[in-house]
Amino acid sequence: MVSQFISSHNVRLLGELAFDFPEGTHAIGRLDNLSEGLLILTTNKKVTRLLFQGKQPHERTYLVRVKGHVSEETLQRLKIGVPICITESVEYITTPCRVEIVERPAGLFDHPRELPNNAPHTWLLITLTEGKFHQVRKMVAAVHHRCQRLIRVSIEDILLGDLQPGEVKELPEEEFFALLKIDDYKD
Structure with a gap:
């Protein structure tokens, strides 16, 4: 499975998981097709910038x-x-x-x-x-x-834990940003 929702190639996509993703959901810090593990999905477009392009390394x-x-x-x-x-x-x-x-x-x-x-x-x-x-x-x-x-x-402090392949776990927004150590996520 590739860590995206749309592809021009014939591959398994995130949208095929048994989960009703909200419109606008996208992957943060994608994994290549040979890798596995934790993948963060969000509808908040600021997360990528705050997590991977901000002053504070994560x-x-x-x-x-x-x-x-x-x-x-x-x-x-x-x-x-x-x-x-x-x-x-x-x-x-x-x-x-x-x-x-x-x-x-x-x-x-x-x-x-x-x-x-x-x-x-x-x-x-x-x-x-x-x-x-x-x-x-x-x-x-x-x-x-x-x-x-x-x-x-x-x-950061978001852990894969015992999540199995294809399993999705939702987190409340405040907990999500606290675990990522991001303070300035609100507009």
Whole structure:
């Protein structure tokens, strides 16, 4: 499923979920078609600007399964920033971020494309305050690991928790903006 409501391609869309979305609903911080996890949907057009283009950086956290074993040296490189290509001719050094090795969370649903647990791999928890095009995938590739699974688990204090794929949870507006740490959302 792609994280949009309209497409010129023959793909599954958000409107196909079993939920009656209000008119004008759009996705904030979209996920590519190989990624999964938390997706924020809103009718408030100011949210994108306030969350991703405002003066205050906002955190996004990803659970990432990478091929092979990640060393302490590699963790440090990811933490301080690595060069990634954001276009064919533009290289960018990622801003410092938080990265830690974690165990596969209990209760994480199996993904049909996920390799068996006995294949050498490492689970990472990566928290960024920026999001260049496919940044997490490019970061782990820059340190010679292949991203095998990418799950966004939070945006600020909004958590994926135990929501299952395709499940929708509504939040009251004040709680929504408090969890996102956005104060100036009202006109």
